[in-house]
Amino acid sequence: MDAASDPSLAAARSTRTLRVLVVEDLSRVRSLLRELIEEPDRLEVTAFAETEDEALQRFDELRPDAVVVDLKLRAGTGLGVVHGIRRRAPKAPPLVIVLTNHALPVLETACLQAGADYFLDKSRDFLKVRPLLEEARLRAG
């Protein structure tokens, strides 16, 4: 059922903005992700982080609703970020989307076991990030 035919979803859409933390060390990709994600009153990139430590610090400060994280970072790894987030918010974890150029089965399994919800290939599935965030926003109400 979509928002147009369900009044409760439509109401939720008008009140709720999904706050997203983007963890990515390349400025070009950060800009692309901001362009892809942001939409006023619906989806907002609340903060960026470039390292594992910075990502976990931003997470503690802001408690975003969703995290989009690259695996290769300037320091630490995205896997460390996923693991750290799950430890910090075991009961109400945010939506965690891993977006990487290292789409190896071993990394996918590790990320999913560590608490990621999705593991996407950066070159193939980049555009999928947006609909996944939209879905999360509707679910969160």
Add this chain to the structure above:
Amino acid sequence: MIIRLGLFDDHDIVRAGFRYILERHSDIQIVAEGGTGREALDAIRKTEMHVCLIDLSLPDLSGIDVLRQAKGSHPETHIVILSAYPEEQYGLNVLKAGASGFLSKELAPDQIVSAVRTVAAGRRYVSPRLAEMLAAGLTHDIEQPAHLRLSEREFQIFSKLAVGKSVTEIANDLCLSAKTVSTYRARLLEKMSFKTNADLTQYAVRNQLIP
């Protein structure tokens, strides 16, 4: 028995993934890790380990170089070569060089764990796909690609020439004299019916042999 394991790959994130998966098994303990061939050699010499996973293409030495230098002095460490490339390109030469196994990084995590256990038990690990290719190779010898006709040392030198290393550089890498390397070069060019290093590079690119 706890399997003491070494892990050497120059990508931090690949190591992190392997570490995460392998350490969830209580019979596997990672006792050394690093991102270069020198670190791998050093660890094999100084740390007691049963199995060492080494990436084929490290920034300094290749996994095969490490294997050759380590296996004489430390036969108790079973070396498994990891690669982002599929088995058909390197698997046979890696096994010929004395590795206990060849693991494509594309394998599923449970296959990787199973490979570590097999090798730790003193057996060789050959993935079902590589096993099939080896079996097929026995009956299709004539169709073998030229690089599979090279000896282990010739292939090692071929790989270095193909990426543009000079005879002197190769001699230094492998602790051989430049004259010996030149002899191997001449022999492998003849076996492959090539005239120049550029022919080798072209062949290596065409057959996806450049890591």
